[in-house]
Amino acid sequence: MARLAFDRVAVGDQLPAFSKVVKRDDVKAYADASGDQNPLHQDEAFARSVGFPGIIAHGMFTMAHVVKAVTDWAGDPGALRSIKVQFRAVVFMDETLVARGEVASKDEAARRVRLRVWAEVDRGGERVLPIKNSEAEVELA
Amino acid sequence: MPLNPSLKGKEYQELTVTVERDYVLQFADAIGEDGSLFRDARAARAAGYGEQLAPPTFVTRMQLMASAQVVLDQELGLNYAMVVHGEQEYDWRRPVVVGDVLTATPRIADIYAKKSHEYLVIESEIKDARGETVVVGRTTLISRGTAGRD
Numbered sequence: 637m638a639r640l641a642f643d644r645v646a647v648g649d650q651l652p653a654f655s656k657v658v659k660r661d662d663v664k665a666y667a668d669a670s671g672d673q674n675p676l677h678q679d680e681a682f683a684r685s686v687g688f689p690g691i692i693a694h695g696m697f698t699m700a701h702v703v704k705a706v707t708d709w710a711g712d713p714g715a716l717r718s719i720k721v722q723f724r725a726v727v728f729m730d731e732t733l734v735a736r737g738e739v740a741s742k743d744e745a746a747r748r749v750r751l752r753v754w755a756e757v758d759r760g761g762e763r764v765l766p767i768k769n770s771e772a773e774v775e776l777a
Numbered sequence: 778m779p780l781n782p783s784l785k786g787k788e789y790q791e792l793t794v795t796v797e798r799d800y801v802l803q804f805a806d807a808i809g810e811d812g813s814l815f816r817d818a819r820a821a822r823a824a825g826y827g828e829q830l831a832p833p834t835f836v837t838r839m840q841l842m843a844s845a846q847v848v849l850d851q852e853l854g855l856n857y858a859m860v861v862h863g864e865q866e867y868d869w870r871r872p873v874v875v876g877d878v879l880t881a882t883p884r885i886a887d888i889y890a891k892k893s894h895e896y897l898v899i900e901s902e903i904k905d906a907r908g909e910t911v912v913v914g915r916t917t918l919i920s921r922g923t924a925g926r927d
Contacts, residue, residue: 656809662807662809665803665806665807666807666808668803668807669800669803669804669806669807669808669838670804670807670837670838670841671838671841671842672837672841686858695862695865696834696837696862696865697807697808699834699865700808700810700832700834701808701809703832703833703834704808704809704810704832707812707833708812712824713812713814713815713830713832713833713872714826714830714871714872716833716869716872717868717869718866718867718868718869719833719866719867720864720865720866720867721864721865721866722863722864723861723862723863723864723865
């Protein structure tokens, strides 16, 4: 896949959504791969003891999916210049995480595009945003 | 108990790791990253990269290891049970590739209070073996309800 051309992008363009049903095994695999073995992500009893109904996904696991939505759209992981996310809600097991983004602005001289990015979950009909008010910047061809 | 604000600017010991193919594949698997540039050195070279790429957030692994020193610093007074991850930022200068020897140097970029919470900003600059910056990570941890008045 080649890097997306700057001229083919318009402000308001939506990135293809990247969806993932979050399973306990995924969160365990992320704990092992990242080294973050906080029991909040693996131990039901511990999660309940600190006020959650069950274990939650790592924020960085959710962020990795937002990054993938951006780099898949850009066509080249090397296009990614920066990302800044705010974690605003948790993700529970068996929920469907949807990573999204849209083009916020274009910088002609630098061939850079600023994106609004977020992650959403449908929780019993309510749209919850585990990542919101966040942005990424990519340098296009 | 409030955090010790005098530690603002404190720099911690650097941590050096080599980016190994097995860890890159394990990380790619864990985040469902199936792109060929992350799995096949030939595909990466054909795309103009020197080696197989690591996923952009792969550096989270070494950043966590390096910032454990900050979190566990007795002088700081952080109670990890009260901590949530508030924000995360990365600034890449180039992608990380297999074989990179990376050095992370964490430092406390900021400590501040807002209402009852305290905010700890840990910045880790990650450099390659030539001393060039590859990525800068900035983590904001929220210490819930610890901004006590004395």
